[in-house]
Every structure is written in structure tokens, then in C-alpha cells.
Amino acid sequence: MDSTICFIGAGNMSLSLMGGLLASGYPKDKILATDPSADRRQEVTQSLGIPCLESNTETAAQADIILLAVKPQQLEPVCKELADTVKAKGALVISIAAGVRTSDIAFWLGGEAAIVRTMPNTPALIRSGATGLFATSAVSDSQKDQAENILRAAGLTVWVPQESDLDIVTAISGSGPAYYFLFMEAMQAAGQKLGLDESTARLLTIQTAFGASKMALESPDDCATLRQKVTSPNGTTEKAIQTFEQHDLRAIIEEAMTAAKDRAISLADELGTTHNNS
Structure with a gap:
């Protein structure tokens, strides 16, 4: 039985994933979305036929999988808003927010949660993306399959064994x-x-x-x-x-990718300051 997925944030990446899921035969009545913009909500409903509502908590309460597709700077308040819902539902949480570590997401959600962090890239918008995925220990094998199936709607997917590997993924396919x-x-x-x-x-x-x-x-x-x-x-x-x-083109490329990786690490440190200072 297909799980109900709620997309928190109906930006272009969400639209691409929702469109890809529908194209692959995923039931329309199993996909929900939220967005603060009334115009965007109307656009999603009209173009995809998917309910797009304003309330994150009310919509997420109907879902088994919650996909966080908000800007990294908005992730903390959104996670805190959804904490009780995630805990009550035991929902799988998938984040496509760049640079925010699972430890910070779990902290904002109020403790242990099944979290898959992903690093998609912009070609995902035309379903030709390359996405790296990392799962916390709380994620079951079936939940990993679910996350992979969702992100595969936007292109190729690869799992990495360590979360720090996503910084390298950022340097390769993200940037x-x-x-x-x-x-x-x-x-x-x-x-x-x-x-x-x-x-x-x-x-x-x-x-x-x-x-x-x-x-x-x-x-x-x-x-x-x-x-x-x-x-x-x-x-x-x-x-x-x-x-x-x-x-020495090879050395230039290596230096550039190292700089991108280092910046990914420092951005994650900046975005997780609330957790680190608490």
C-alpha cells in the first residue's frame, strides 16, 4: 500500500518530484503539499490536481512521509512546528534542504526521528538529477526504499554510508x-x-x-x-x-571541489548554530 507523502514547501523541486511521482503512477490521492503563498497553492492544485494547503501541521498529520522542501534558514521553525506531529505519527522525515545536518533536524524535531537527508541538484527540476542520500540509524530498510523511490522520480539516486560524504556529493553533483x-x-x-x-x-x-x-x-x-x-x-x-x-586542469578542478566541500561544511556549521549552542 502506498504511503501518503506531504511536501512541506511547494517550490520548483517539490513540483518536479510530485510530477515525477505522478508520471510513475503514484496515486494522486496519496500526495499532499503545503505552501505559505496562496498563489503557489492555487498553482499546485490547478497544475497537478494535488491538495496544497496552508497549515503544515494539519496537512502533515495526514501523512506517513514528510518531505521538508523549505529553505535551509526556514528549517528550524518548520521542524519545531512539526515536532509533535512527527513524534505522534512516527513519520519518515526526508530533507532536501541543503547543508542542514540530521543531528540538527532531529534536535529541532525534539529527539530521535527517522530522517533521510538528501542532496539533489538543479537538473532534478527536469527529472535528470543526481541525488545523494544518507539515512540515520532510525530509518528502516522499507523507509529507505520509500525515500529512494521518491527521489528517483527526479533522476538518479545514490546512498552514501556517512553523512559527511554528502559534503563531497555537494562538491560533485550539487555544485x-x-x-x-x-x-x-x-x-x-x-x-x-x-x-x-x-x-x-x-x-x-x-x-x-x-x-x-x-x-x-x-x-x-x-x-x-x-x-x-x-x-x-x-x-x-x-x-x-x-x-x-x-x-594543470586536474589540479584546478580538485582545488575547486575542495573549496566547495569546505564551504558545505562551514555552511552546515552556521545553519546548526542553535543546536550547537544549546
């Missing part, structure tokens, strides 16, 4: 789309500087990125092997790769 956008931005600009018009340079850049990603995803070969296969000795690709290597 990663922006790295590729920057690389594509630079490729398009170079193409235009070399003589192509903007539209042609843009389309060639984007389709090349898409095609390379699709090959990497579907091929049994790893990325290094795929790169070697298209790099002919003394050819055009080799000359470009040599230029990247001369400028």
Missing part, C-alpha cells in the same frame, strides 16, 4: 552543474572568437556536452578510456588536451 555551465560558456565564447556565430557555437557546445555525457553514462568504458579513444596521436584533440594538461 557540479555550474562547473559544466562554465565550461560550456567558455567553449561557446571561444567558438565565437574563432569565427562562428553565437547560435552555431551555442548549439554545437551544448549538444557536444549532452552527447559526451550520454556516452559516459551508457558506455561500459570509464571516462579516461573514452577520452583516449577520441584522442588520436598528434591530432587536433591531443593538442587541446595537452594544453589543458599544461595548465
Whole structure:
């Protein structure tokens, strides 16, 4: 029997997940949502046919799974508001709020709770996301399956054994789309500087990125092997790769991802100050 899911916060990520669940055949009458904006509530109900109400507590009381989709800075008051409801229902709590640790969420909920923390990325908005998940010890195997099924509605999912691994997930897939956008931005600009018009340079850049990603995803070969296969000795690709290597692109990427990971850790510290100081 399908569990009733309540989305606290009906932003774009929630809409994508709800739409994905419906597309996969999840019963419409098992999905609820809340949002403080009357316009947003009306939009959700009209576009998806899902009840979207104002009261978090009244709506969450009808659910077995509560998905927290509010801004990280709003998570503390929302959790405190839902604490009694979560405790009474024994509900599974899933958080897609970036950077807030499960220990802080549990503290705000008033103690031990079954919590799955996730790190989705923006391509989840078009159901092509990559989401890392971490479960606390209070989460059962069946609850892990439920959480995975919900997040899989927005793309690929992977479980990590330690919560600290989510900081690395943030550095790879959470922030990663922006790295590729920057690389594509630079490729398009170079193409235009070399003589192509903007539209042609843009389309060639984007389709090349898409095609390379699709090959990497579907091929049994790893990325290094795929790169070697298209790099002919003394050819055009080799000359470009040599230029990247001369400028130590690998070290730049490692340094950038380390900076992203370190910032993820410091943000979590900042967002959890209430718990840490209590």
C-alpha cells in the first residue's frame, strides 16, 4: 500500500518530484503539499490536481512521509512546528534542504526521528538529477526504499554510508552543474572568437556536452578510456588536451571541489548554530 507523502514547501523541486511521482503512477490521492503563498497553492492544485494547503501541521498529520522542501534558514521553525506531529505519527522525515545536518533536524524535531537527508541538484527540476542520500540509524530498510523511490522520480539516486560524504556529493553533483555551465560558456565564447556565430557555437557546445555525457553514462568504458579513444596521436584533440594538461586542469578542478566541500561544511556549521549552542 502506498504511503501518503506531504511536501512541506511547494517550490520548483517539490513540483518536479510530485510530477515525477505522478508520471510513475503514484496515486494522486496519496500526495499532499503545503505552501505559505496562496498563489503557489492555487498553482499546485490547478497544475497537478494535488491538495496544497496552508497549515503544515494539519496537512502533515495526514501523512506517513514528510518531505521538508523549505529553505535551509526556514528549517528550524518548520521542524519545531512539526515536532509533535512527527513524534505522534512516527513519520519518515526526508530533507532536501541543503547543508542542514540530521543531528540538527532531529534536535529541532525534539529527539530521535527517522530522517533521510538528501542532496539533489538543479537538473532534478527536469527529472535528470543526481541525488545523494544518507539515512540515520532510525530509518528502516522499507523507509529507505520509500525515500529512494521518491527521489528517483527526479533522476538518479545514490546512498552514501556517512553523512559527511554528502559534503563531497555537494562538491560533485550539487555544485557540479555550474562547473559544466562554465565550461560550456567558455567553449561557446571561444567558438565565437574563432569565427562562428553565437547560435552555431551555442548549439554545437551544448549538444557536444549532452552527447559526451550520454556516452559516459551508457558506455561500459570509464571516462579516461573514452577520452583516449577520441584522442588520436598528434591530432587536433591531443593538442587541446595537452594544453589543458599544461595548465594543470586536474589540479584546478580538485582545488575547486575542495573549496566547495569546505564551504558545505562551514555552511552546515552556521545553519546548526542553535543546536550547537544549546
